[in-house]
Amino acid sequence: MYSLKKTAAALSAALALGVLPVAGAQAAGTLTVAITQDAGSWDPIDTFVTWWGSVGSNIYDGLTMRGADMKLQPALATSWEFLDNNARIRFKLREGVKFHDGEPFDANAVKFTFDRLLGQEGAKGPQRSNYTSIDKVEVVDAHTVDFFMKRPDPVLLTKLAGYGAMIVPPKYIQEKGDAYFNEHPVGTGPFKFVDYKPKVSLTLARNDDYWGGKPKLDQVVYRFIAEPATQVAELQAGRVDIATVIPLNLVATIDKSANAHVVSTSGPVTIVVRFDTAHGITAKPEVRRALTMAVDRDAIIKQLLMGKAKPIASFQGDLSFGYDPALKPFPFNPAEAKKLLAAAGVKPGESIQLDVRGSDSQFREVAQAMAAYMQAVGVKVTIKPYETPVLINDIIPQGKTGAMWQNQWGGWTYDYDNTAYLMYHTGEKWNPYDKDAKLDAMLESQRNTYDVEERRKTLRAVAAYVADQALDLPMYALDTVVGVNKRVKDADIPGDIRFRFVNTSVE
């Protein structure tokens, strides 16, 4: 057939042409990073998309910063001291720093940043709520500012390292306006803005004048790729250097490939199963303890999560402030679980419901395994998937969950306070069932002191109390798993993926 041959010829010509552009896709000196989502605005106060941090931490600096080891260190502030009985914090600012447009960084820029964040412009966005403990910021001299506090905020120094607290250029924003700034960001960070194609890519170039030393890369290109399988395909094809979302069942495939490998590190995301502590059989603490003992979490981590997670005893990972290595998870003990259930008067065959996020295929497998383990001790579990926003917005806050529900939290401050307060304090959105005055008092007391040791003690006491009451079934802390091309050198992969590519290079 003549036309069939012609079609085939046209197709093979097209395929042959394809060989040229694919080879040499990686330019020397350019690092290409695939991230899941376009935050839509590069203004630090507009968004709470985690992926913003992956980009923003290369453009902007805060007064403090976290290293790849998650330790807090000085950044645009070189030192700080607490004054007036902790009601005032005085920051000494780094001298000789310039914004990407040449505007000098000084105390005025810090005041402008926080006036904007706490004022009208900030009220329109989600970031402000993190910084409402600050009353006002005053300029002392060109390189000194005072933060006047409304109330103590022990997590403030951590918050200053990211997101809304990133320092922005006053003159540039006043002249160009907020809408322009959204799409043409200017900061003091190691890379400066070059080009932004909404939903497609964002390109940054090296800031030769960076105060922390000249970066080695010429360019960093971020590509927005939502589908994890597509990110992996791009990594395998050698067209992205770092893929930030790796389906765990593809880890082995990547490690076997010639040009890429998998890097994993402790991440901020923890997963627990919460209980309805007000109704049904899970109202009894001994039933909740029994269900916790019924599940072999080590097996789940090894078999279903390819070992890329760590068991937890409280709703936090090992990097979190308040983590207690001495607090051990309830051991896997089905025999003991059966005894506890019988003593609590639960008859074999009792049926309960577990609500999960429907889009989370990984946890669906975990939930099925949990159901099997619970079935083995005589409790039948039905798994009910919800669309994630429906579960979060409607089902949980209104107390319409089943006896158990999936809860996932990625506290970016790496401080148990953030998680514990929202999860267990009476009246919080995430806590539809518990009212516990003792727990409330503990949670409140650690919010009112800067005393690190006292806070650590209190937060550990909270974790132990929650574990003893079995308010939730702690499952695991997920590792941050990233695919990296072998040509990339010295890429620090922070668990919260807020990259800073100052020392990174590509061959």
Added chain:
Amino acid sequence: MIGFIVKRVLQAVFVVLAVTLLVSYAVRLTGDPAVMLSQGAGSVTEQDLQNIRAGLGLDRPFAVQYLSYMGGLLHGDFGRSFAGGTSVGRLIGDALPATLMLAFVSLALSILISVPLGIRAAVHKGKASDQAIRILSLVGLSFPNFWLALMLVLLLSITFPLLPPSGWDGPISLVMPALTMAIILSATNVRLVRTTMLETLSAQYIMVARSKGLKERVVLYKHALRNCAIPLITYMGLQFGGLIGGIVVIEKVFNWPGMGTLAFDAIASRDYPVLQGAVTVLALVIVVVNLLVDIAYGIVDPRIRTR
């Protein structure tokens, strides 16, 4: 004829209006964007949420929001994305050409594949090649497009690194997504071509043409194919809506910077203005294509106008 066209255009305008109303209302039932935006933002108070809602204009009654949206549309203003404030018009302006290009190339490729195969099957009815083509089309029908796309990426980007697995790197990036769509479309189209061709080949004028001693190729491609073309084009026009729906999925896999990706991301983040804009424009495109098909049909076949 004029009356017929006016009637069809009015119907189309009504459909688009209904779509805007339905979509605007439906997206507001799916959850609070303020909560989505502030997820993980630490201790968000009800006051913070109210501030965010007011900033987005969501504190006003639905009727006011809808009317202000429609008022903007009349001036060609689709509003601004909740996530960052990019103009929705700009986002659609970038995405629509990418989607339309993919749709038309897929359709063209599918014609190139299905017409010769369908004719061959019809001519060799009941023989081995007919059986083979029919089985092949059944296999093609049974592929989920998502899976087929991933298999093609595995084959043509990883095992044999010939084509870019995703994104837009110039026309070469069209090949794989268009091929995926074309294979899916061809599975149905081959069967359609085969059936219409069989009907046509039994018509008297084909016998006349053959008895005149014309070459078989001329009979098939000059006489028979032309008469098959009308039902084919009509069918493909109607297929367009489904085609756009399929492209949404394909775009997702190939990270194609089109309307599907735009709408998908907007759903995930409850970005009402982007979702409203994207669905309205897609509805408009489908309605216009169907309108053109209707009108063309009316011109070709006068009996249709009176229905």
